[in-house]
Amino acid sequence: MSTDTTPEPAEQPHDAPPARELPAAVQRLWGAAAPRRRGPKPALSAAQIVGAAIDLADAEGLAAVSMARIAEAVGYTPMALYRHVSGKEELLVMMSDAVAADLPDIPADGGWRAGLEAWTRAQIALGLARPWMLELPLSAAPPGPNRVRWIDQAFGVLRPLDLPPDEKLAIIGLLAQHVLGEARVQIESHRAAVQQVRREAGLPDGTPESELDPAAVEAANPYADFETVLSRYADATTYPNLFEAFATWPETAPPTPPDDDIAFGITAVLDGVEAYLRRRGAIPDEGS
Amino acid sequence: MSTDTTPEPAEQPHDAPPARELPAAVQRLWGAAAPRRRGPKPALSAAQIVGAAIDLADAEGLAAVSMARIAEAVGYTPMALYRHVSGKEELLVMMSDAVAADLPDIPADGGWRAGLEAWTRAQIALGLARPWMLELPLSAAPPGPNRVRWIDQAFGVLRPLDLPPDEKLAIIGLLAQHVLGEARVQIESHRAAVQQVRREAGLPDGTPESELDPAAVEAANPYADFETVLSRYADATTYPNLFEAFATWPETAPPTPPDDDIAFGITAVLDGVEAYLRRRGAIPDEGS
DNA sequence: ACTAAAACGCGTAGGCCATAAACAGTAACC
DNA sequence: GGTTACTGTTTATGGCCTACGCGTTTTAGT
Structure with missing residues (x-):
């Protein structure tokens, strides 16, 4: 009714074609959230979380990236992360895109x-x-x-x-x-x-x-194991072509x-x- | 000191060239184990385990492949698997090779x-x-x-x-x-x-x-989300080349x-x- | 100014997971 | 027969993700 500052539910800058409903994860990815805010201003941010996660992955690999470790890195408890990120999957997607900025x-x-x-x-x-x-999981x-x-x-x-x-x-x-x-x-x-x-x-x-x-x-030599395995277990009858090809290749290939x-x-x-x-x-x- | 039953470390069937020590996982992969046996004959086998793991992965994806689920599938307790496979990593390697037989x-x-x-x-x-x-982890x-x-x-x-x-x-x-x-x-x-x-x-x-x-x-259309995202959030100033390229491409491309x-x-x-x-x-x- | 709603960060707890360690039974060798 | 190696099992540990509910803080609306 009021003509000023009507809180219209739809907030579409351009009139998007079929108004398909996008997963919340995608909306957050494109920074399209934050329509209105009432509570305390967040001390933590998704960017901080993603940054800490990337640092962790750089330093210790993807396996070290757990919600607990990330929380520790940013100085909060694990559950605090879930206010800014829907779950680990979304976090990984955000990491992947953040890295592409470089x-x-x-x-x-x-x-x-x-x-x-x-x-x-x-x-x-x-x-x-x-x-x-x-190593990021295949994602659609x-x-x-x-x-x-x-x-x-x-x-x-x-x-x-x-x-x-x-x-x-x-x-x-x-x-x-x-x-x-x-x-x-x-x-x-x-x-x-x-x-x-x-x-x-x-x-x-x-x-x-x-x-x-x-x-x-x-x-x-990254093929060292491979060569050892071949010379020990493999014989020329099961792998004839391989043996023929490498017969003339004893100590080559630095x-x-x-x-x-x-x-x-x-x-x-x-x-x-x-x-x-x-x-x-x-x-x-x-x-x- | 003792002269009897010296625990000779080396056990090489053929005289392999530099006698490189291969990881046990590799030896098992190539079926080169089983030098002697004394205990009860195993009711379970690595092949059975790998087969069950593959069936599980085919049916429910790699995430469903846990030691517990595999054990359940073959009718044993989870720890029984470790008598035939050194750990999950080795199991995944064996799955990968087994599939290549097809x-x-x-x-x-x-x-x-x-x-x-x-x-x-x-x-x-x-x-x-x-x-x-x-989805198999990168492995060396x-x-x-x-x-x-x-x-x-x-x-x-x-x-x-x-x-x-x-x-x-x-x-x-x-x-x-x-x-x-x-x-x-x-x-x-x-x-x-x-x-x-x-x-x-x-x-x-x-x-x-x-x-x-x-x-x-x-x-x-697998690009549906992509298109929606573009039409809703992206503008021609940040992605000029993309917009120009697709300007003439409204409803094409089945x-x-x-x-x-x-x-x-x-x-x-x-x-x-x-x-x-x-x-x-x-x-x-x-x-x- | 007061109230009510909304958003924040946190604690607890449950259900997975892989696997280390100690145990009891079995079959071959000496 | 005793030894020894091998089997599958039991029990237990420490990690993981996250559903749920709690107090607290800030702002919007009256």
Whole structure:
């Protein structure tokens, strides 16, 4: 009735199409909550919680991220967190998006190929810097603002190309997939190398990497276990092709620096994208 | 001091090269245990345990795989499992390898490209059939017999190519990475579609997919949430490229059947591999 | 100014989970 | 027959997430 400050229930800045009901988690992700407040101003905030959780994950891995540990880190009791975060699942989603804020800006004027390579490399670097990101449970949650911003940058790189947007999205998706796989493999081989160094030094499995000799880790052969297993248990009749291929490969292969591995994958995938673009006529044919 | 029954530490059946000490988990994986036995013959076996665990994961997801549930399934107490498996981590590794036994045989006479495509597709299909495989924690564990067999098949496909084995391994690794990413993306969008159908039908989040209409899931748009979020919260100033790209894309894009998505990625990656092989001179140049 | 509602942070408690340690029974070896 | 190794079990510990209900604090509305 009152004409001033009517507390209309619907609060839609733009008239959203079908007014689909979004999960509360998504609304919080996009900072769309806080319509009105009456109680005491919160001493704790979701950002603080997420920040503490990220610090914890950086320092001790995702397994160390428990509500109790986070609460301890921010100086509250575990249950206090639930006023700002609906549960652990939502917290993990928020962590994932918060980390994406660290991604750099990609220059859009260097051509599509250089741009996509930079975009991909930045994401791989992020995954290597925070290995716990790849351990996050698969979730059907829609991306948050930072991640969307990152997708937007990819569209900026692809902007000069004459290609329908869904095909651009497919290309971006392909690169994103490659990122996931590449980072995972890199991390796994690093972990294997660390583990090998630990065993050789006779240290317990839980020894933090910081106490290990970085040079030894660098020099460790991540395939050591694999080779030992093969030479001990496997025979040429069950794995004929493998044995034939490696018969002429006794002491070769000093482990190539990891940068080369990354370049190999990126080059191959981008070559594939280039072939696709040529086929679609989105780039000139460059025939010699 | 004592000369009798010296507890010799070394017990090596064959004289293995550097006598590296492998983790017990690996030895069990390769079935190299059981040197002597004196007690009662075991009623339970590791294979039984792994089988029950896989059944459980297939039916209710990896989260349902707890030692207690497995024990219940095989009819023993939880602690009985520890006589056959060192812990849950080892169990997961064994599950991962056991599943790889279901992979088909790849015909090696259809050319490298067709062979690699079949190899990749089979692995993606496996991941889609058992989504929990992708939730397995990253592990530095060396592969088991079945997985090595699978790698051997890839080497069989690549056998005619004149390429050093480490480069072949890099190619295989690239495809394996792609598999991981592709399966993960497919599963995520499927999960999003399921979740959307659940919400539209007003069912609780935990409703099993079996109670949902498969046609509705098939028809659901996995980007629905994404689009709603964008249209409601995002504006053209923060995401300029995204908005420009999709400005001309109002109601297009009936979700393409998932097979096409898979084909897009595989084609691109194999095109990249082909470009690499050509560059290396491993296949004829085929220039028109 | 007074009241009532709303939001805050906290304590308790319950139900999971993995697994360490000590125990009793069994079958092969010497 | 005694020893010994191996089996499955019982009991117990410490961790985890979170449902529920409590006092307290602040603001909106009268």
